[in-house]
Amino acid sequence: MRANLLAKLSLTTVLSGLALCMAAQADQLDDVKARGKLIVGIKNDYVPFGFLTKEDELKGFEIDLAKYVAGKIVGSETEIELVPVVASNRIELLNAGRIDLILATLGVNKERAKVIDFTEEYYNMAGIVLLAPKESTIAKWEDVRGQKLCGMQGNLYNRTLTGTYGAQTVLLTGTADMFKAFQNGRCSAVAFDGPILQQKLSDPEWGAKYKIALDTFDYIPIAGGVRKNEPRFLEEVNKAILSAESAGLLVKAEETYDMGSSEYVTKRAADAKAAGH
Template sequence: MPVFTRTLAALSLVAAGLLAGVAHADQLDRVKQRGKLVVGIRNDYNPFGYLDAKGQNTGFEVDLARSVAKELFGSEAAIEMVPVVASNRIELLNAGRIDVIFATLGKTADRGKVIDFTEEYYSMAGMVLLAPKEATYKAWEDIRGKKICGSQGNLYNRTLSEKWGAELVLFAGTAEIYNAFQTGRCDAIAYDGPNLNTKVTEDGWKDKYKIALDAFEFIPIAGGVRKGEPAFLGAVNSAILKAEAAGTMVSGEAKYSLGTSEYVTKRAQDAKAKVK
């Protein structure tokens, strides 16, 4: 290869590398130039993200998302909320459809291979079992051979089927799960603790159903961003810490009847020390 050609090829490779680095570094700038934060949020998952009586997005994580938007843009209205479910939230993130996930995203090593996690902000009961009041489940092993309704993409599905032998009947959204259970398509629901603990207090549910088995594990909840976006991740993390320090998550637990958790209280105290 002639010297000029080799030199041109080398310069092209260097330029390509520099451009790739700029693309990553400019993610925060691109989001700010757009003028709004595009967030993947649940709209079917009370109390973390759901639609209120007026059809407006509300919930524990919706409040957090608005706080992050306010920190980045000066207004909590500078936000676009894209409905996601467990089975598509990471796919939509990595496809560039959303900037960040705030949608009950459990922090796991496997997920950490394909996305970066933000600061944690909640600890969730990983899975409980809701069943008819007359059910006699005494341990998770008792679900073997039972038809269990659940969510597509839930990280505990493998445990339910492979360890405890449940026959899973999976759906994308919570409304579908509830309907399938109430119409007799499954014997019980295995789903995230806060959601089912809230559901079992509702009219039409509290007289017929119970939490038959408590959580077997707790998992930290965090937001998610695409890999290779350190400036954007740093800005989101800073906004989360400021929201925690301001009491957003502590007041959110009370506002959405989540109880008072040591985890959220301690994070708020630690955040106050960090943002001084």
């Protein structure tokens, strides 16, 4: 009898402990509100999504979105900590608890969905394009076989470039290092996200020397990322993103940062407004 009672008490204790752990894991929203500040992982060298101006101000498409989300969740757009991340460390920092949310050109895929939860998708990026000297004769992706291409660590398409198309990749941790490596002759072309390379060509010096030799072979939806098992926090972030879209924030951001007017962002804005977000 006593042994049975102890066993029941032990089981009850274990179950209670598990329940408490699950409750603690699901209370990120309360923690963020109690802290009074939202901590967001962003890019700071990724024109036009997140970059430092000459005055050392962080600007960009996702910076505007991050501040709006902070305003909705903690009540003020200024109560935010923007933590610079790169493709190779952003998920690690999220799951380590260093940041609450990723808004850093995070492409949606099945592998990442195993370790984080994605927010509402808010952009559709030209997956990767090829920037090369104007005299380049590259005409199709198969032509990069055996060539050295500069790119970024953690990019979704690195494996496709090497596996499918047979290129050699020279992978850097930041865009400044990537462009410098290209100019220094470490690679014959740059394989990277379309909007960033298009933006680079708006610089007259780059536009005079280089071209987009190949357009993308894929498009990828961009979303935010949160830790697993945080349903209340995820719901609030999603509400904020939809509200930002409904208010036309991202349509305006495309205009502000010379991104062009994309059908994807415009349609999402119209749908969100029609749905009353």
